[in-house]
Amino acid sequence: MTAADPIMSEHRKVTRQIPPPLEDLLAAQKKAFLQDPNPSYQERVDRLKALKKALLSNKDALLSALDEDFGGRSRSESSLTEIIPNLGNIHYTIKQLKKWMQPSKRKLNPQLLPASAKVVYQPLGVVGIVVPFNYPLFLSLSPLLTILAAGNRAMIKMSEFTPKTSELVARIIEQTFPANLVTVVCGDAQVATEFTSLHFDHIIFTGSTAVGHHVMQAAAKNLTPVTLELGGKSPVIVDNDFPIQEAAERVCYAKALNAGQTCVAPDYILVKNDQKAAFIEHYLNAFRKMYPTVNGNNDYTSIINDRHHQRLLQLLADAKAQGATIHTPGNEEINDGSRRIPIHLIENPTDNMGVMQEEIFGPLLPVIGIDSLDEAIQFVQQRPRPLALYYFGSDTNNQEAVLAQTHSGGVCINECLLHVAVEDMPFGGIGPSGMGHYHGHEGFLTFSKAKSVLTKGKLNSTKMIYPPYGGWLQKKMLKFLSGRQ
Known part of the structure; x- marks a missing residue:
């Protein structure tokens, strides 16, 4: 079989020997x-x-x-x-x-x-x-x-x-x-x-x-x-000069992709208090439009295994038990035998909740109200440096402030995830979200x-500084070289 031949796992099995140590x-x-x-x-x-x-x-x-x-x-x-x-x-x-x-x-x-x-x-x-x-x-x-x-x-x-x-x-x-x-x-x-x-x-x-x-x-x-x-907890900051519906739709797509099982998925939202209710409403509407149903929907990905499925359900139960308000796109019962979980927006989470202590890696999304951009920046600064940060805002001065005052592996302005798809940009984390690119x-x-190579020919000018030291030419060279500094 050549590289061009498709390997069909069910119909054309290749006998593989036990690999060596x-x-x-x-x-x-x-x-x-x-x-x-x-x-x-x-x-x-x-x-x-x-x-x-x-x-x-x-x-x-x-x-x-x-x-x-x-x-x-x-x-x-x-x-x-x-x-x-x-x-x-x-x-x-x-x-x-x-x-x-x-x-x-x-x-x-x-x-x-x-x-x-x-x-x-x-x-x-x-x-x-x-x-x-x-x-x-x-x-x-x-x-x-x-x-x-x-x-x-x-x-x-x-x-x-x-x-x-x-x-x-x-x-x-x-x-x-x-x-x-x-x-x-x-x-x-x-x-x-x-x-x-x-x-x-x-x-x-x-x-x-x-x-x-x-x-x-x-x-x-x-x-x-x-x-x-x-990975880590990649934040989204939504400023009040960007269309809230558009921001909600873009975040929704990024979070729903692979059911949130993405290392650069939005992990929590920081949105102005006077826009929080509108963000939640537009987000849920966007999810309903993209996924009219979750049950049996082949466009929506399932959670990888039972252990991770149970972990997410426990995070959700913990948030509910501690008083968070949960928003879902509907009351649909998932009875298709899959591990699909529809999006759950968790309003006003506290730091004691598991969803704010660990990377979620699933379709749960905390929504936190803020009063100013400075408050949002401080919120991010006080937490471990994330793999990605997403800022929605049209003011270039505010964009530069976010870039200058926060640390993350990568940033999208008015978008989520897509920086990873730019072939000509490095990808990598910082601190607890990774190292290297x-x-x-x-x-x-x-x-x-990257190996340094110095090449010299037969003429050796370095001889002029060979010992014994103190000659007039050496003194002149040392004076010249010292004056260059």
Whole structure:
């Protein structure tokens, strides 16, 4: 079977042998890397094209696997969030790669002349990718394509919560690349622990902040650098000079996407007190328009598994018990056998409620009234730095104030989520929401070693400062160099 042949999980099973131990897989990749430590531009492009071909050939099977793993996931939504972004990133990366690979010339101090200086971008080696459940295709192949563009090899640990998708990705990769270039590992949390303990040349982990601590601890034992893409509570600030209905519709789409199971999903709303009721009303109307029903609606994604479903219901029950006002689009009973949960707006939550203490990662959305933009900024400043921040307001001075006075991994002004889709911008968190960047040129740099190279010829001007010290020429040079400072 070639990379172009679709792998249909139900009708064309590929017999896969029991994989070798993780240490052996890593050793094979490191050995292969030493034999080809700096793949050519054409080699890298060929690998990216092979990945694109495999993705296109298996699109339908992947969409079906995602739907099955979630117990109900929109094929259109999966295409928009998992397939199309990867195809766009591959196209963009191929277009930019030759320029990224070029050494960059650097300037020299006069005392070092005659010489030349440059920075070359060298592959790191073997990179480990740890993939979460919420976007298993995008969050495995998006880092992979950048890792391959930078000339590296990769081992991918897929999530055990998406078994159909994980197994299918493993088979697609197996049919597309040799195991000593890219390989996929499936398994539970114990396998993930073993995986992150391997002596990779770099690890990129996407997941919760709590697990991020463990990944960083494991990597530190090997002095392995890490890129952590975590999450946190991404705020939305709605100012009173932006149309409230439009703001509510944009936030609603962003929160309902993947049923809120998105690391950059809006996690709470800060809206002026005199507009709070209007925001809630417009939000619920927007949800009803997008999803006239939730029961049996194939456009609306289900919660990934029973554990997360129960966790969300418990957060909701806790908020109700502590006096929050809950708003829903209707009284529809979900009896289709799925784990779908309609949107729940939680008005006036307190800091004692679970929904304000942890990342929600589901279709629950606290709505908090504020009296001023300064109050909203202070509210954000007093909490851990989020992965994303969203500000709705037309005044450019207020926009600049929000940008200058808050810290977050990324920002959208008058929009949510879509900064992640910009291929030419870095993506990454700050503090508890992560560290490091990938996507685009910054991703290429993350997975490359920027190596400084100084080149000199036979003429050695440095001799003029060799010992013994105190000669007249040395004194003149030192005086000249000191005067330049």
